[in-house]
Amino acid sequence: MRVKNIGGFSYDSNAYLIDAKRKTLVDAGMDASRVLKGIGDGLELIVLTHCHYDHVGAVPDIVRETGAKVAMHGKDVLLLRSDRACVASMFNAPRPEFKVDIVLKDGDTIDLGDSFLAVIHTPGHTPGSICLYNEETKEMFTGDTVFEGGGFGRTDLGGDEGQMVASLQKLAKMDVSILYPGHGGIVANRAKESLLASYNNARHMFF
Ligand SMILES: [Zn+2]
Ligand SMILES: [Zn+2]
Structure with a gap:
């Protein structure tokens, strides 16, 4: 897959643009103007790994500009x-208002036109956190569930320690x-070991 990070400054989440037949953004960050510059034309889909403001804050502006559809796991849609x-309150911002067009669940497949992403439900950071997995290339988007260097997401922002361990065991x-x-x-490098x-x-x- 051709993947480019067009976000990820300061507290902002990374925003990965997948240059597939159906141009897709994985997480949006908070800085819509920066991300919109990086997107270019023809964004079709925004897949959100979870509901946290640092990943979804820019969604209303990006949707207004691009008309892209939004997908998120059902458990986080409610949050x-x-x-x-x-x-949002942690960032002194009002909660962003946008419609989730596609409510995801574990085992769903997202069709990018020339490749597929499997939805893996990985609760622990939030109840509806997901990872996205390309079974052909073995690439994985991990949201705030897994970070580099053996890191993993906080469980004190609406998450659960037991669920986090179970989700990481599944991914490992x-x-x-x-x-x-x-x-x-x-x-x-050495992604599996990580x-x-x-x-x-x-x-x-x-434990
Ligand atoms: Zn985050
Ligand atoms: Zn988060």
């Missing part, structure tokens, strides 16, 4: 109704070539 649950069994986390750097380290670190911290 968009609360300033606190979507952590998968074959991965590249990880695209929601913050920090891309993991292009994923396993995230699982082991969480297991030792919480």
Whole structure:
């Protein structure tokens, strides 16, 4: 896949543009003008890894400009109704108002026109956090579930420690070539070892 990070400054989440037949953005960050500049023409879809404001704040402006459809896991769609649950209050912002056109669940497939992303439900950071996996290339978008260097997401912003460990255990069994986390750097070397380290670190911290 051709993937480019067009976000990720300061507290902003990464915003990965997939230059597929159906141009798709994975997470939007908070800075719509920066991301819109990086998108270019023809964005069709925005897939959100979870409901947190640092990933979804720019969605209303991007949708207004591009007409892209928005997809998110059903459990996090509900949390968009609360300033606190979507952590907009942490950023002194009102909760962003936008429509989720496609409500995702575990096992769904997102058709990018020339490739597919499988939806893996990975609760723990939030109840409706998801990872996205290209089974052909083994690339994985991990949102705030997995970070580089054996990192994993906070569980104190509406998450759950037990669910986080179970989700990381599920991911650690998968074959991965590249990880695209929601913050920090891309993991292009020894991605599987990195994923396993995230699982082991969480297991030792919480159990
Ligand atoms: Zn985040
Ligand atoms: Zn988050």
